[in-house]
Amino acid sequence: MNKIETKLVKAGEEILDEAAELLKSGGIAAVPTETVYGLAANAYNVNAVRAVFEAKGRPQDNPLILHICSTAMLYDIAASVPELAVKLAESFWPGPLTMIFPRKPHVPAETCGGLDTAAVRMPRSKFTLALIERCGFPLAAPSANTSGLPSPTSAKHVYEDMNGRIPLIIDGGECRYGVESTVVCFEGIDTVRILRPGAVTPEMLREYCHVVIDSGVLEKLDADAKVISPGMKYKHYSPNAEVYIVKGTDETIVEFLEDMNVNRTGYLGFGSEALPENVTAFPYGRTAEEQAENLFSSLREADGAGCAEVYVRMPDTAGIGLAVYNRLLRSAGFRVIDTCK
Ligand code: AMP
Numbered sequence: 001m002n003k004i005e006t007k008l009v010k011a012g013e014e015i016l017d018e019a020a021e022l023l024k025s026g027g028i029a030a031v032p033t034e035t036v037y038g039l040a041a042n043a044y045n046v047n048a049v050r051a052v053f054e055a056k057g058r059p060q061d062n063p064l065i066l067h068i069c070s071t072a073m074l075y076d077i078a079a080s081v082p083e084l085a086v087k088l089a090e091s092f093w094p095g096p097l098t099m100i101f102p103r104k105p106h107v108p109a110e111t112c113g114g115l116d117t118a119a120v121r122m123p124r125s126k127f128t129l130a131l132i133e134r135c136g137f138p139l140a141a142p143s144a145n146t147s148g149l150p151s152p153t154s155a156k157h158v159y160e161d162m163n164g165r166i167p168l169i170i171d172g173g174e175c176r177y178g179v180e181s182t183v184v185c186f187e188g189i190d191t192v193r194i195l196r197p198g199a200v201t202p203e204m205l206r207e208y209c210h211v212v213i214d215s216g217v218l219e220k221l222d223a224d225a226k227v228i229s230p231g232m233k234y235k236h237y238s239p240n241a242e243v244y245i246v247k248g249t250d251e252t253i254v255e256f257l258e259d260m261n262v263n264r265t266g267y268l269g270f271g272s273e274a275l276p277e278n279v280t281a282f283p284y285g286r287t288a289e290e291q292a293e294n295l296f297s298s299l300r301e302a303d304g305a306g307c308a309e310v311y312v313r314m315p316d317t318a319g320i321g322l323a324v325y326n327r328l329l330r331s332a333g334f335r336v337i338d339t340c341k
Pocket residue numbers: 062063064065100112115117118119141142143180181183195196228229230231232
């Protein structure tokens with residue numbers, strides 16, 4: 001791919017027109033959302049969508065999420081909208097919930113990874129909502145990272161991956177949640193299946209319906225497995241460093257790290273561990289919210305610091321912790337070390 005000049009600008013009224021014109025003419029741009037940064041294109045323009053796949057190096061069968069700014073846009077995409085979806089949209093949109101619907105024929109198959117369904121969400125970023133409105137079409141926007149790397153939670157992360165590959169990065173500050181949206185599909189009239197956990201937690205969804213957590217959320221899937229959500233089968237969210245999940249107490253984990261005795265070891269922990277000198281700590285935290293916010297950026301930081309191995313403390317899986325654990329399992333290639341054994 002030929003190198004192009006990448007402009008990095010702050011989100012605001014001043015850039016709205018230019019960004020909208022770029023997207024209307026089939027261009028692509030990175031935009032802020034409350035989950036992670038997205039790499040946006042006109043969801044109805046096949047060539048623009050192809051450019052997104054190319055810039056990311058994303059497998060063609062991994063569908064994109066369509067970002068909307070109004071319910072009218074939802075009805076332009078979805079062939080049918082269950083009553084439960086209307087209820088969930090009222091409660092969680094704009095916000096980090098993506099719902100899957102049968103798609104109308106005019107929605108390009110390329111956008112949806114060849115599936116006959118489309119994933120739709122209304123993001124909360126005021127700038128990005130205004131941009132979608134100005135465009136008048138939904139924006140297909142996967143995370144704005146090179147495929148396989150940790151998702152970008154700041155414009156700086158996007159720049160690391162996309163400099164020279166896309167014309168425009170819009171800086172809306174650090175993402176509030178730090179993990180991608182919750183993805184659900186519908187089963188019958190009163191059940192959702194969580195295909196990817198996120199900030200809209202199973203506990204929150206259970207206020208409205210039955211909730212099934214797909215086995216792919218915490219289990220390893222074969223590369224050729226038939227899955228509802230193709231994104232779940234790919235190696236994902238991995239820095240260059242080798243990532244391992246460590247289970248145990250402060251003491252057993254510290255003892256394990258001391259025994260490792262290798263240089264350039266990174267660690268993401270609760271902050272209560274008395275770490276040996278050869279280990280570099282990166283921000284993580286004790287609460288699931290902090291861990292979600294810090295996980296991807298700390299994995300990138302550990303790479304920047306030249307760590308060959310990064311150990312990440314096992315998170316609690318309640319609330320948004322399920323999303324943290326789901327991403328972490330994939331970045332660690334499902335390697336969990338129990339230091340109590
Ligand atoms: P990303 O764009 O990186 O946030 O990834 C989007 C996620 O949504 C991937 O895991 C996709 O597999 C999933 N997804 C998008 N569209 C669909 C769809 N139509 N059916 C099932 N999963 C989808």
